[in-house]
Amino acid sequence: MSASVRIVLLGAPGSGKGTQAALLKEMYGIAHISTGDILRQEMADETALGQKAAVHMKEGTLVPDGVILEMMESRLLSPEARRGWLLDGFPRTLTQAEGLASLMEGIGQKLDAGVILNVNPEIVVQRLSGRRVCESCQSVTNVGEMRPSAVCPLCGGALIMRPDDEPQVVRKRIAVFEDQTRKVFDYFRANYDVVDVDASRSIIEVTEALRRALDRYDHP
Numbered sequence: 096m097s098a099s100v101r102i103v104l105l106g107a108p109g110s111g112k113g114t115q116a117a118l119l120k121e122m123y124g125i126a127h128i129s130t131g132d133i134l135r136q137e138m139a140d141e142t143a144l145g146q147k148a149a150v151h152m153k154e155g156t157l158v159p160d161g162v163i164l165e166m167m168e169s170r171l172l173s174p175e176a177r178r179g180w181l182l183d184g185f186p187r188t189l190t191q192a193e194g195l196a197s198l199m200e201g202i203g204q205k206l207d208a209g210v211i212l213n214v215n216p217e218i219v220v221q222r223l224s225g226r227r228v229c230e231s232c233q234s235v236t237n238v239g240e241m242r243p244s245a246v247c248p249l250c251g252g253a254l255i256m257r258p259d260d261e262p263q264v265v266r267k268r269i270a271v272f273e274d275q276t277r278k279v280f281d282y283f284r285a286n287y288d289v290v291d292v293d294a295s296r297s298i299i300e301v302t303e304a305l306r307r308a309l310d311r312y313d314h315p
């Protein structure tokens with residue numbers, strides 16, 4: 096518990112990004128800053144920025160980068176982020192990456208590394224193909240080791256496969272992600288330290304690889 100890091104976590108759908116983010120937050124005692132969570136929080140609190148974002152969500156247009164960056168600034172400076180932070184879901188575009196760079200410069204903070212969770216699409220397809228959601232209680236189960244007739248272990252409800260988890264949809268989502276974020280990856284490689292981790296391995300192995308790679312960014 097000596098390290099303190101500031102990182103951006105980048106990972107394709109099915110890379111286990113959310114799981115690893117939670118584990119890293121715990122391991123280093125840093126703030127987990129997720130764009131989706133920030134937007135939901137600001138809208139629920141009906142802040143000025145939240146109301147701006149809500150208008151865009153209602154109209155189905157993208158929340159402007161400036162609004163997201165403003166929300167992010169207060170998170171990066173919050174007491175929870177004193178020991179460091181982990182950005183999750185941001186930046187997604189080159190413009191956002193550049194916006195983040197100038198935000199950090201403005202508040203005198205420095206990114207330690209961009210962390211890229213690399214996946215083999217076929218392994219993700221395999222991983223997600225056993226995932227089912229309960230129609231009644233919405234809990235997620237993996238049926239990999241269950242009989243085909245298995246029902247929800249919590250409530251006995253029917254288990255359904257989410258359309259997002261269908262193999263052809265998973266392959267498509269990964270391809271779209273890679274296409275959209277290629278420029279962001281290139282930007283990070285050109286401007287920051289980048290830690291590449293093979294996220295096709297087990298959760299524990301990936302966490303251990305991340306810990307080994309990140310422990311050297313130790314600042315008091």
Ligand SMILES: [Zn+2]
Pocket residue numbers: 229230231232233234247248249250251252
């Ligand atoms: Zn259930």
